[in-house]
Amino acid sequence: MPTRIKIFDTTLRDGEQSPGASMNIEEKLEVAKQLARLKVDVIEAGFPISSPGDFEAVKLIAQQVKGPAIAGLCRAVNEDIDRAWEAVKYSKKPRIHTFIATSDIHLERKLKKTREEVLDAAIAAVKRAKGYCEDVEFSAEDATRSDVDYLCQVIEAVIDAGATTVNIPDTVGYAIPEEFGKLIRTVRKKVPNIRKATISVHCHNDLGLAVANSLAAVQAGAGQVECTINGIGERAGNAALEEVVMGLATRKDLFGKTTGINTREIHRASRQIADVTGLVVQANKAIVGANAFAHEAGIHQHGVLQDRRTYEIMDAESIGLTESKLVLGKHSGRHAFESRLRELGYHCSKEELNRAFARFKEIADKKKEIWDEDLEAIMSDEVSTVPEKFHLQCMNVFLSLDGMPTATIKLTTDDGLELVDAGIGIGAVDAVYKTIDKLVDIPHELIDYTVKAVTGGTDAFGDVVVKLSDNGNIYTGRGTSLDIVEASAKAYLQAINKLVYYRERRLRGGTGEKARL
Numbered sequence: 141m142p143t144r145i146k147i148f149d150t151t152l153r154d155g156e157q158s159p160g161a162s163m164n165i166e167e168k169l170e171v172a173k174q175l176a177r178l179k180v181d182v183i184e185a186g187f188p189i190s191s192p193g194d195f196e197a198v199k200l201i202a203q204q205v206k207g208p209a210i211a212g213l214c215r216a217v218n219e220d221i222d223r224a225w226e227a228v229k230y231s232k233k234p235r236i237h238t239f240i241a242t243s244d245i246h247l248e249r250k251l252k253k254t255r256e257e258v259l260d261a262a263i264a265a266v267k268r269a270k271g272y273c274e275d276v277e278f279s280a281e282d283a284t285r286s287d288v289d290y291l292c293q294v295i296e297a298v299i300d301a302g303a304t305t306v307n308i309p310d311t312v313g314y315a316i317p318e319e320f321g322k323l324i325r326t327v328r329k330k331v332p333n334i335r336k337a338t339i340s341v342h343c344h345n346d347l348g349l350a351v352a353n354s355l356a357a358v359q360a361g362a363g364q365v366e367c368t369i370n371g372i373g374e375r376a377g378n379a380a381l382e383e384v385v386m387g388l389a390t391r392k393d394l395f396g397k398t399t400g401i402n403t404r405e406i407h408r409a410s411r412q413i414a415d416v417t418g419l420v421v422q423a424n425k426a427i428v429g430a431n432a433f434a435h436e437a438g439i440h441q442h443g444v445l446q447d448r449r450t451y452e453i454m455d456a457e458s459i460g461l462t463e464s465k466l467v468l469g470k471h472s473g474r475h476a477f478e479s480r481l482r483e484l485g486y487h488c489s490k491e492e493l494n495r496a497f498a499r500f501k502e503i504a505d506k507k508k509e510i511w512d513e514d515l516e517a518i519m520s521d522e523v524s525t526v527p528e529k530f531h532l533q534c535m536n537v538f539l540s541l542d543g544m545p546t547a548t549i550k551l552t553t554d555d556g557l558e559l560v561d562a563g564i565g566i567g568a569v570d571a572v573y574k575t576i577d578k579l580v581d582i583p584h585e586l587i588d589y590t591v592k593a594v595t596g597g598t599d600a601f602g603d604v605v606v607k608l609s610d611n612g613n614i615y616t617g618r619g620t621s622l623d624i625v626e627a628s629a630k631a632y633l634q635a636i637n638k639l640v641y642y643r644e645r646r647l648r649g650g651t652g653e654k655a656r657l
Contacts, residue, residue, distance in 0.1 A: 145388060145397050146181040146364040147381065148340060151413060152197075153184040153213055154378055155368035159614060161417040164526055164641060165197045172201040174412055178405040180208050180381075181364075182235060187213045188227040189220045193645050198227035202234065209233035209275060216240040216265035225272040236269035238262075239279035239307075242286040242294055255290055262294055263301045270302035277340065279307035284315040284323065292330040299331070305338045305364060310353055313346025313376060317356035324360035340364035343379045345371060350379035355387055358397055369413040370421055370428065382406045382427040382459070390453055407460035408484070415520040418605045418616030420590070427459060468500070468510040484512060486519055503601075506622055517594045517601045517620040529554050529640045530580055530633055537625055539568045547571040549629075551579050569628045576629065580636055585609045591624060604631040608639055615639045 152168050152175075155161065163171065168185070175183050183205065185198040202210045210231035214220035216238050228234040240251075240262050247253055253261070262278065269276045278298040283291055295306050308327065310320060324341070328334055341357040341364070343350040354365045371380030385401045392398070410428035414421050423430045468480060477497055481488065488496065499518050504510055533550040548562040549572065559579045565571030573586065587609045594601035602624035608615045617635025621627035 143363070143397050145358055145362075145399050146338065146340075147385065147399050147401055148182040148184065148211075148342075148364050148366040149175050149178075149180040149208075149368065149381060150184040150342070150366050150378065151175070151368040151372065151381075152201075153186050154342075154366075154374065155372040155413070156186075157374045158372045158377065158417065158419060161372055161419055161616075162614065162642070163416055164638070164645075165193060165200060166526075167416045168197045169200055169204065171412060171416060172205045174405070174409050175369075176205050176207045177402065178409050179400050179402045181400060182209045182211050184211045184213060184237060184366075185228075189214060189217075189223040195223065195227050198224075199230060202228045202231035206232065209235045211235035211237045211277065213237045213239070214265075214269075216261045218268060221265060221268050221272075225269070229272070233275065234273045235275040235277060236273055237277040237279065237307075238265040238269055239281050240265065241281035242291050243282035244287065245285065246282050259294055259297060263297050266298045266301040266303045274304070276303050277305035277307060278303040279309055279340075279342065281309060282311045283308045284310045284320065285312070288323070288326055289330075292327060295327060296331045296333055299333045299337045303337055305340050306334075307340040307342055307364075307366065308357070308362075309342035309366075310344055310350075311342075313344035313350065315343075315353055316347070316349060317352045320353040321356035321360040324357045324362055328361050338363040340366055342366035344373065345376040345378060348376070350377070351383045351387065354379045354384050355395070358388070358395060369409050370419065370425070372413065372417065372419055380426070382410060386427050386454060386459070389458075403458050404460040411516060415516075415618065418607065418618055420592075420605065427454075468515070469504060472504070472510075480512075480515065481519070484515060488519075503622065511594075514594060514601055517603055520618055520620065526634070526638050526641050527554065528633075529637050530559075532629055532633055533558070535572065535626065535629060537568050537572060545571040547575045549575045549579065551576070551633075568625045572625060572629050573632055576632055576636070582636060582639065583610070584615075584636070584639060586632075587614070589628075591628070594620065602627040604628045606631045606635050608632075608635045610639050610643065613639075613642065615642065 152171060156163055172183055172185060185201040186194040188195040188198045198212050210228050212224035212228045214224040221236060221238060224236050240258055241247060247258055266276055266278055280286060280291055280294055299306060324339060339362045341354055341362045343353040365384050367379040367381040367384050369381055371377040385399050385403060388395050388397050388399060407428060410421060421428055426432060468476060474497055477500055478493060496518055531552045533552045536548045538546045545565050545568050546562060551559040561575055561578050563571055563575035563578060565574050586606060588607035591602060591604045594603050601620050601622060604619050604627040606617045615635045615638040617631040619627040619630025619634060
């Protein structure tokens, strides 16, 4: 029988630490529900001590998401552990995940503690966590740069203290596969009580080796892999869940391992994370990139037409992609629209469905053919989890070759006010943004603006992503429209609404340290 590898998803904790990838509570809950549909074994929902918002998000997920274990991260500090338990205790499968660094550079430069002090802290932390729940994970931060004998000493001690999972993180993405596999084998050999715990690995991608290192660890005896959707995370990111899972599934002949993942939910999860964070998946990204199952070379096309297996080692449908895309038009009814959304993996409230269907009908009158990508763009635009402080009521933009670009805009606020003004700029989008800035009067800096076509043709949806900065906090907005200027305005306002939402939330409570495993 193949060994089952546990998949520990840290998209909501480590993944959210990608610059500009912050999610609000409602977005985190929706992502967690999708992770449950994906059937991950563990959802690391956040770092509860870091902020009131993170605590509330972990608590809400623990209360509402069924199936996976719900983990909260905490340092080897009593207050952290207590706070983590207060958040995860509502889950049927609570897990406390505590960590402390074990490398000499971290001990000397960051913690300013001796090896003995860190060992004592690790034991005490695990014992305290064990007093709350049975499922306790311990991570030795920067394990790959730690003295191996000391690392093994710490691991043996925390297992004796009650740890059921011990994590060996490659925190800075320093290891190479052969080296990392050897480290896992050494731990298995030198730690006498290692069979009482599951060995986990958490690899960063600084050298582009996170997935390779994770798979090498599985071959060496690791029983859990920690990863994120689309590989998002600090710096160069984490091991990509979809690559680890499909690597094990596609090369079962080599690994002899299985996972419990419902792979048909992979594409949907990838799309959702891209929509929520604004971190666009590169076209040639393995498994979930736009080109992952595309063929342009004539030789390849000929082979695929004869038998897809000539150039495809995976079935596109196995990750949730469908062959049929063109399904709707202006004569399509509400039932067909709702049915197609369900096929694409969307589960909407009545209000969301009404809003999306109205937008669909509006677009269908202007665009002859509605593709799946168009539907996804509509849903990402219309189904927002951030309350709208400012809503785009109407907009007139004047542009001529030898004239001055001018925008006249009316916004409505959530308390019923109407704001109207006009402005000029060096282009249409610049005029719109400068006018909106005057209307909302909120200090911020536009740091990124990207635009792309959702599908081909002159009637394609324009998809705009913007990022705003407010004292180092990054907010992502996304807007779609057949008109690129309108899409730009929607994206800008969504980012501003997020800025307002987060700023008000910060005023209700502070922020704290983010963990770096």
